[in-house]
Amino acid sequence: MLRYNTAMSCTLRGTIRYDGTDFAGWQRQPGQRTIQGELEAALAQIASEPVDVQGAGRTDAGVHALGQVFSCRWPRPFPPRLRHALSKMLGPEIRVLELMEAPDNFSARFDARSKRYVYTMDLGKEPDPFGARYAWHVPYRLDLDLMEELLPKIRGQHDFAGFQSAGTQMESTQRTLYSVTLHQGGLVAPLDGNSFWRLEFHGDAFLYKMVRNLTGTLEEIGRKRFPPKFLEEQLASGGPFRGHCAPAHGLALASVFYEAPNTQ
Amino acid sequence: MLRYNTAMSCTLRGTIRYDGTDFAGWQRQPGQRTIQGELEAALAQIASEPVDVQGAGRTDAGVHALGQVFSCRWPRPFPPRLRHALSKMLGPEIRVLELMEAPDNFSARFDARSKRYVYTMDLGKEPDPFGARYAWHVPYRLDLDLMEELLPKIRGQHDFAGFQSAGTQMESTQRTLYSVTLHQGGLVAPLDGNSFWRLEFHGDAFLYKMVRNLTGTLEEIGRKRFPPKFLEEQLASGGPFRGHCAPAHGLALASVFYEAPNTQ
Numbered sequence: 001m002l003r004y005n006t007a008m009s010c011t012l013r014g015t016i017r018y019d020g021t022d023f024a025g026w027q028r029q030p031g032q033r034t035i036q037g038e039l040e041a042a043l044a045q046i047a048s049e050p051v052d053v054q055g056a057g058r059t060d061a062g063v064h065a066l067g068q069v070f071s072c073r074w075p076r077p078f079p080p081r082l083r084h085a086l087s088k089m090l091g092p093e094i095r096v097l098e099l100m101e102a103p104d105n106f107s108a109r110f111d112a113r114s115k116r117y118v119y120t121m122d123l124g125k126e127p128d129p130f131g132a133r134y135a136w137h138v139p140y141r142l143d144l145d146l147m148e149e150l151l152p153k154i155r156g157q158h159d160f161a162g163f164q165s166a167g168t169q170m171e172s173t174q175r176t177l178y179s180v181t182l183h184q185g186g187l188v189a190p191l192d193g194n195s196f197w198r199l200e201f202h203g204d205a206f207l208y209k210m211v212r213n214l215t216g217t218l219e220e221i222g223r224k225r226f227p228p229k230f231l232e233e234q235l236a237s238g239g240p241f242r243g244h245c246a247p248a249h250g251l252a253l254a255s256v257f258y259e260a261p262n263t264q
Numbered sequence: 265m266l267r268y269n270t271a272m273s274c275t276l277r278g279t280i281r282y283d284g285t286d287f288a289g290w291q292r293q294p295g296q297r298t299i300q301g302e303l304e305a306a307l308a309q310i311a312s313e314p315v316d317v318q319g320a321g322r323t324d325a326g327v328h329a330l331g332q333v334f335s336c337r338w339p340r341p342f343p344p345r346l347r348h349a350l351s352k353m354l355g356p357e358i359r360v361l362e363l364m365e366a367p368d369n370f371s372a373r374f375d376a377r378s379k380r381y382v383y384t385m386d387l388g389k390e391p392d393p394f395g396a397r398y399a400w401h402v403p404y405r406l407d408l409d410l411m412e413e414l415l416p417k418i419r420g421q422h423d424f425a426g427f428q429s430a431g432t433q434m435e436s437t438q439r440t441l442y443s444v445t446l447h448q449g450g451l452v453a454p455l456d457g458n459s460f461w462r463l464e465f466h467g468d469a470f471l472y473k474m475v476r477n478l479t480g481t482l483e484e485i486g487r488k489r490f491p492p493k494f495l496e497e498q499l500a501s502g503g504p505f506r507g508h509c510a511p512a513h514g515l516a517l518a519s520v521f522y523e524a525p526n527t528q
Contacts, residue, residue: 017392017393017394018393019393019394019396064394066454066455066456087390092391092393092396093393093396094393095390095391095392095393096390118455126351126359126360127356127359128281128359129281129282129283129356129357129358129359130281130283130328130398130451130452132283132356132357134394185455186455187394187454187455188394188452188453188454188455189452189453190330190451190452191330191382191449191450191451191452191518192330254455
């Protein structure tokens with residue numbers, strides 16, 4: 001017997017933004033408030049049945065997203081008002097920017113061609129109250145010129161095993177960074193926030209804690225605790241990571257791209 | 265008998281910045297967490313005696329400050345490390361930007377010559393998670409050109425009794441707005457926050473809720489709920505205020521000036 005609703009199911013692709021401060025990260029965990037958990041609970045309530053959500057990237061506890069992408073199967077035809085209903089259920093910390101029907105086999109995770117991460121530092125002597133949730137406070141004088149000069153060393157294709165943290169082990173640790181740049185201003189910063197600086201990383205994929213390990217290592221070099229050659233040596237070492245891991249709350253997943261990088 | 269410490273007292277002038285979200289406003293109140301209360305408690309602990317703090321302006325619950333100014337008598341000579349000690353005691357939501365010795369008769373409140381307030385609106389269809397604490401979410405299409413055209417009507421010296429809320433009654437309700445301007449961007453906004461707009465008010469002094477009443481009224485005109493002439497009529501009416509009061513969390517005291525405005 002054909003069940004009409006099942007036959008008329010579809011695949012959803014959503015783009016969400018969140019302030020990760022008060023979440024235990026992306027991945028659902030029993031008894032914890034997580035982004036995936038909140039999304040799945042809201043979608044299950046609307047669908048009246050369980051919904052499995054897949055994210056383009058798992059963000060750790062405290063990490064934010066300007067544009068995380070998720071996909072899921074939906075047990076009915078595409079509902080035009082779903083984005084609005086979902087956004088309302090999720091409350092002020094998670095906003096559904098976009099929700100569309102995707103090809104049936106679309107996977108937010110496996111179809112992602114590249115991602116952009118932003119890491120924000122507050123270089124003021126004392127932490128700015130308006131950056132406390134979104135910036136790593138670094139109260140040291142950093143040699144930003146030196147840090148910027150070193151960025152080409154990590155651009156391009158490399159084995160980044162030296163910059164991963166223990167966690168999910170990947171078959172290959174080869175990754176390509178299309179660009180790594182340093183800018184004034186933060187993911188979120190006050191009007192007069194001249195002390196805010198950010199590193200932007202655009203790459204095909206990222207190993208566990210790779211952005212935070214690269215950022216923390218660049219910061220240690222910028223403040224002259226590590227010599228500049230440490231960056232290349234750590235890259236060449238193949239691990240384990242011996243640098244400094246920047247804290248989670250400065251990091252944000254900015255965008256996920258599903259087109260090849262040269263067409264962006 | 266001369267008490268050495270008392271004879272060697274001084275007047276302090278401090279500039280502080282705060283995220284007002286989790287405070288019941290500036291003014292000390294029993295059993296409530298307030299900015300003045302936290303400052304006085306921290307200073308009293310350092311001084312080992314009560315300290316009375318005066319603020320340039322009282323901010324309401326939820327209102328922020330980029331640069332509030334306070335003054336107080338200090339029962340000892342000026343302590344060079346006090347700014348640092350005080351900032352540490354106050355925690356991440358309040359930051360002491362500057363602390364200096366002022367002339368003995370300096371009053372943060374009575375010597376203020378002018379103040380600048382910033383009011384931030386998030387005009388996106390749904391509230392941006394990164395603006396939830398700092399912007400009034402206005403999900404309507406606003407005629408920003410019309411709002412900007414009307415700003416000259418409230419510039420200059422006027423009796424602003426029509427835009428005050430019941431509260432502290434002032435002897436005179438004449439106030440001068442040196443400038444009122446509309447800008448893209450917010451007090452605090454994310455990198456891609458194109459939906460954020462702010463009104464900036466620079467004036468000699470402000471009546472109770474005057475900025476929020478002016479902002480809410482301009483918003484109602486911008487969304488075509490009130491006719492444009494409402495602004496002038498309300499100004500001419502002398503009160504009571506019949507417009508819309510914008511919520512507290514979009515407002516910030518940006519700066520306090522102690523010089524005449526033409527020298528700023």
